[in-house]
Amino acid sequence: MADEVSGDGLVASLLASVGVDVGDVVEFWGTPGIGGDRYVDVSGDYADVDLPPHSLAHIFSCALLDTEVTRSMPVLAMAVDGGPDSVLARADYRSSFAGAYFSPGQSPDKVSWFSVGSPARLFTAARHRFGLREGTLMALASAASCDADVGGLRDEALRELSFSGRAATLLVECERFVGRLHDAVVEAGWVPDHRFTPEEQVMSAVMKEIQRISLAVMERNIDEACDRFGIDPGVTALALAGGFALNCPTNSALMDRYGFARLLTPPCVDDSGQSLGIALGAFFRRCGTDFSFRFPGAYVGHEDVDVTAALAGFEGFIAEVRPASVADVVADLRSGAAVVWLDGRAELGPRALGHRSILADPTRLASKDELNRLKQRQWWRPVAPIIREEDHADWFENPRPSPYMLETFTVRGDREHLVPAIAHLDRSARVQTLTARQDPVLHQILTGFAEATGVPLLCNTSLNDKGEPIIDTIPQAINFCLRKNLPFAYLNQHRITFTNAARYQSTQPLPRTTKPFERDPAHITKLAEQLNPTGLDDLYLHVWLRYPLLRRKFDLTNPRNATILKKTIDTWLAKDPQLDEGIRLWIKRATGATDAMAGELATPTGGEG
Template sequence: MQMKNKYYLSSYITQNELAHLIKSEMRTNQGIALWEVDGDNVTLLKYWELERITGMKKHNIPFYSLDDMKSFINDRLSEFNLSLDDIDEVLGTPELDSQSDNAVYKLGNNDFSIHTICHICSAILSEMRVFNNETIVALAVDGGPDGYVQNKYKGYGYCGLVSKKGKISELQPISSPGILWDMAHNVFHMQEGSLMALATASDSVCYYKGNLDLECKRLKDYYIFADFIERVKEEVYSLTDSDAGVCFSGFDERFSEEENRISMCMKIIQDASVKMMEKNIEQLLEMYDVKPEDAYLSITGGYGLNCPTNSHLMNKFGFKDYIAPPCVDDTGIALGLGLLMLYKKYPNMKFSLKNAFHGQADQFDLFLQTKKFDNYIEEISDIDYAQVTEDLIAGPIVWFYGDAEIGPRALGHRSILGDPRYLKTKDILNVLKQREWWRPIAPIILEEDIREWFENAYVSPYMLHTMKIKPEKAQFVPSILHLDNSARVQTISPDNCKVLYDVIRKFKEITGVPIICNTSLNDKGEPIINKINECFNFALRKKFKVIYVNGKRICLKNHDLFTERVPAKRNNELFNKLNDEDIKVLSKKFNPCNISRDNLNFAFQLMSLFRNIDLTDEKNALFIVKYKRIYTI
């Protein structure tokens, strides 16, 4: 008798009525993964990032009710003719969890957060061939764990380990630069990616003499980093023109004074971050007698998006290769959670993530049946690779293809593509995206040409590494270079993205350049586009003449007749279904003691401690206030 395949769901989502009403953040970048198991063969059927569906950037708002949560999941599962009733096990969200024992989350001892363990598993278990046959030095470093299922201030928030041919070492506490970057985001009011770009953009350098040797292994010790940032900011912001050549290099005239100061601060923070990561790696190499030339490096957590650090560590230590998923930040928690769960159940499991394309697809023929955009379509034709090159030379194009990539970066299925040979391409794309002029545009390069064009080069399929262009090549690709002649590189092969690979191969055949510009398909403040109607909305608002959708070339017309001025509305009804009066009435019901928003946010950040506490009881309300006072101290 043939065994029935099993289905599993790993979920990184949240539910709470009052937290929904006040839009309190409990988990960021929420997501759900659906798995199928046939014997020891594991398949990731689909990966849903909530922000792509709802349009709410870094989706962090909880569902209002358990019914809403189940309805949302069942809508997703219906694509596979499944429902929650068909799922053998659900893990990660207590309201749905079929496991009551937190031991299922553990890897090693209990001194480490579940959150950081999921990060590390999202990488080391993503390619089981590598896990079972190689040595991996793995680090999980971010701004800190969530408190939804575990007290985030208890134990270590960040971990490192060494895996040798499938045998995992004890977890080791390490320091995370992610806290520094989280704090910098709050201090300078810029996203971490912008801060990273600005750090390398200007020539201004502060000759900082302070201590860069920092250590913070528990989230509760964050004040160590807070003091450091305060000292750095105080020194940099005290500089004047008279200090040029003595205390700093002088202001870079291409940037505003504020941008110069932020850039100088971030250079110092980056130096401290790199020093911290070097120390973490040296600790693991020595402890487990690992030669880096025989090992893979793995960095997950939000700080794993710091491409200059990843490349510096690869080159400094000479690691054999690099392993990480495209979703190294919290978008990958559901992935790591699922892999950990399945590894514990099926220790001989066979799994390969293979590529980044596990998100939602959209059917062009079904889209056309709606006839909503008929008035804006002039012509539809099949893809012709020489024509794509002509279109790229004429100007940037919108590119929508197949299943969406997972993680925070566009990797060739939801992209805006351009010709890298002209600096104006970068300028056009930054205007389209409403970004600062100095923001770089990433290149996609044919994998076989990476070493010919970049120094100290190696394969980088998920755009997690920064490399310097070879001096003799820089003149040919000005649009993809940072101001220091580096680039955040993505390599492409026919195995991971065949159609776009063929596009770039034809572009190389015609122009001699095996590179194109790639930036994410989205407007400012909008998540990466998920569906075809969102793609058309964007293209028409931004006046694109040509777009490509699922292998079809579409020429657009009547742009001036398109009256929409904002991104297309996405499926977020479950998170906006209550009107102001409903919210007022329900808030009074769930919070009759008038607990302040600040104190409620604190409680929801530590949901694992307060989940079963009745907030309508005045004694419990007072307890939260007292508890917060203790933690603040």
Template sequence: MRICGIKLTHDGAIALVEDAKLIFCIEQEKRNNNPRYQTIDNLDAIAVALTEHGLDPRQVDQFVIDGWGGAVESQFQVFSGATPITLKGAPYVERHAEGLLDSHDGFGLRLDGSDFPYRSYPHITGHVASAYCTSPFAKAGQPAYCLVWDGGTFPRLYHVERRGARFIASLFPLIGHVYAAAGHHFGPYRQTNRRDLYDPAKLDLGVAGKLMAYIALGSVDESIVTVFEELYEERLAAGARRAGRNSAESPLAAVHDFFDASELQLETKAPEDVLASVHCFLERLLIREMAIAVQRHSRIAARNLCIAGGCGLNIKWNSALRATRLFDAIWVPPFPNDSGSAIGAACSALAADQGFVPLEWSVYSGPALLRTGELPGWNTSPCSMRELATILASNKPVVFLVGRAELGPRALGGRSIVAAATSPRMKDHLNCIKLREDFRPVAPICLEDRAADIFSPGTPDPYMLFDHQTRAEWRDKIPAVVHLDGSARLQTIPRTSQHKVVELLVEYEKLTGIPLLCNTSANHHGRGFFPDAAAACEWGRVEHIWCDGVLYKKAVSDH
């Protein structure tokens, strides 16, 4: 059974699942240096992705489109070639507690001149399915809770087991966009004219991740937290109790009104302290309401938790949930946001047919590198990992491109810029060449068996989804990857991995005794990962590019 999952809206992607195995997932932002959050506006992209993998659309058994905005159904205006087409799909949220697998069936998905039938499941269903089906809990046949906190919804808690999934509760009345919205009211991304921000499509989705770094500049002020707590009770919680706790969403305007009211009381406060306190208020609210929900539903045997939705990228909240010990284990996939929605759409169809079965998958299932030949202005030569480690040890960053791209928004060694972490100036250098703010951290990629020596807790974290503190005795040894608050967004990778970045880390460890490197994404500012060495050379802000065994070195001019 071949199932093609399709995400047409932002973070557009095409995924193919065959007999419960992920064959590929092509995120459109990772093609041709496309902008982040790229949509699929033309269905030809689907046919192209299939053709690249030796398939004709007629060889696909089922097409599935991720649902989107709308209470009853969604609508998509796309093209097939030059022909405009309207497709209808499932809504954003399921319509009743047992309705995750209720599908909208349609016809007219036009690929290569032929029309195909398709199914569509609610957008939230894709998050639940992608998180649980990729989890160790699915593989072990264990039930789990699933928390989905997406941009347009309140945090929603589900119970999932192989035979089905059901909605349990909406935890509290704040949509996931609340974090980015805070950044448009306070701090360096503050907007004075917010009329456009009432439209979710015009919200800057990148602000949330930047704020997670920015709050390290501030301190939690309990008087500020109290302001947010009081306004929340007055303006949001009381109304939600009257309306019923199971409401799915509220207008973004309610979030902006909440922050407008807080601004009047916080005019004299430092913005970095305000945003640190916003983060703290939301974290405490999430922990409190999660504990209440689990207690209220204590008859449910599940003690595992999956986390999905855009808020699943907040490593500090993930770590705070883990620290509560409400759950025996927590799983966050590397694509908790909409970058995993095409996979989720395919898994939804799989669940409708077979139940929520485990998916066989690899995080390195994105687009393959495009071939690159000789490039003007660049010298090429074979380069061993030992030679590459020597370049890194001389404090020179390297663009490292190998194999298929990683899934999700974070570079995990397949489309990375790697560098020595031993110089305090390296973080500033990497932020400069990437046109990033100076307060932004640079992540470490570390051999898994050494991580606990350097970080706390230093537990396996292959997808950079939890917060770790750098141990005091290591902070001066690897200053480039230590954030302002002493934390690190750690990626661990086992020595047994066949990925080439492990070989590099091992060679670098032999040379220096240090089992980690700086790791940041290799991309143009505001774009997806480099699709090939040519794109990295065209960018030209790093002098060494290693691509599948070949070193590209910027030629020295004779003039």
């Protein structure tokens, strides 16, 4: 149990999966305590930077994605998300959100650091108000034509909200502002789109305005950085990370307006890229300008190679297994079928990029409807295209490589009618470009489909059900197919035909591995008694955990310290009602997220999928 609580057991199992013995590791970086006396707090390498280690890790994960680029041209990097965690924090920083400017070949101590504004909390507040995830709300903004004239509130938001301040303050401000924005839209009225419910129309109009404000915040960040450092975007790379970097329309709008030489974004732009950023920052500090790294691509996740062993668990449901061919896949796609496709290593990050995907024919509008039906999504949810990179310019305006589906492009007017399944109302689409080098097998399928139809792209959506994480293994994929009564699937380049789906009794996705995260209630109770013997309630514990200065100053195992801490926090909150509101919102959101996660692990049917 001690290994599981500390995380050592989980790390050992992950290392073993790639043939590394935990005993061979020289240093452990990241989560404090893992690795025992081999743990090194590398956040101390940048202790002189008055910005959170969480945000610095985001910066390194994008700015050092390809050190040849960092050596050859300036890089403007921004970490924009909902706010940092405080695990590695050493101080109460001036801002929660970081920016950095790297001159070509610059040493670590010469990087210019500064604070930036992050609009991500607006989307978080919208999620809390409307009960839909950020990506779903963004899709609704593009799907419906509803709009409202509330430009005055936009100006107020840009003037009054502390986008570059501390996350706790911004949380409260954004929650209040989104409520006012909603009321203003309802009062002003909006251009209706009768395909949608009244509630969806209001949400669409609100999200359009949030998107405009967010873009303006990002443009202000760039304008200020360009003025400060004399940046010429035409010879500079823009590097983005943090959850807001999943906002494809903003990424592309910034590239189009400023004309940056290239966009540096890893597929793991959200917090799944923290370990990458921590490692790159540590190596950069230790090796300086001699450090060389090129991100290998998204396909570095788990690989489920034993098809035979996986099929053995589904006796009576497998009709045929045979090697797949490009002709098979193309024929199945052209028949109108949704093609479950699992191949090789899983993708890193939150996007399905063709290794854990459901593919479909983009020339049929019905393909979008079928994919949304399978995944239990709203009818208006768009599906993304995957296209051969060499064909990108023929099908989309202002093309650029987009290997990780982090940009939006407009379908060319003379092509739109050929691919009705992938275009939003405004003809935009969230595009993944693919080269033969990145994935030769999928590239061959795109080529085969192009030869048969004249269209070198496919619909691509993540392989998962509503509320289910992206499918990782062959058994999870077979479970999905049998529950959905799909006749076949392509699993590691085998065409598997199913039978007797009506007899399959499972109605839920297969449970995921939770053992490394399971908690022994008795052990947790014992820890609480040891670490919080005076029984301080959640409010005080939350503030203590959030503020590094309090953690260093007050040892809660000392009853006198606990009493002083309680009085100190009471004084803080009495003097700053907004801080009090922010902390209570944080507790509410954190508790809700934990409850939701526990529910999804037990019965993964909720959520947006």
